[in-house]
Amino acid sequence: MENIFGRFEVRPITNEVRSNIDLLQDEYDVIIPPLLRVFVETFKIDSFNRRGICHYNEEVGFHNFDNSIERNLEVYKEQGNYYQDKKMLPIATSGIHSGGICVGLVGDEVDKVFIDNESYDSRFEKVAENIFEFVQGLRRDS
Secondary structure, eight states, X not given: OOOGGXXXXXXXXOXXXXXXXXXXXXXXXXXXXXXXXXXXXXXXXXXXOOTTEEESSXXXXXXXXXXXXXXXXXXXXXXXXXXXXXXXXXXXXXXXXXTOEEEEOSGGGBTOEEEEOTTXXXXXXXXXXXHHHHHHTEEEOO
């Protein structure tokens, strides 16, 4: 069985990476949840090699981790109330859900991963407890 985490480029362990995350949080006025922070301090999220990979739950429609954490924060801010009202940070794209795949930023949703069902009454549907569980749900497309 393939180690799916091996499809990400690993960041060097430096204080510079941690400081950069701190600066991004200040710049975008967002606190990155603890497990997502560990993930983005460890892996370059936009380096994922998605070739031949899908999520075990086809309803997620996982497409890719297209953006860096900085770009995801920019999208969060640029979209205004679309994500900010619900305190959801977009982290990945979906081929099914135009709002993508998000991580909760506050309350009971902190670190949990959701698909954005913008066309349904219940807009956000939890698909994983955290980013690590979500990535573990990725597998080779058969």
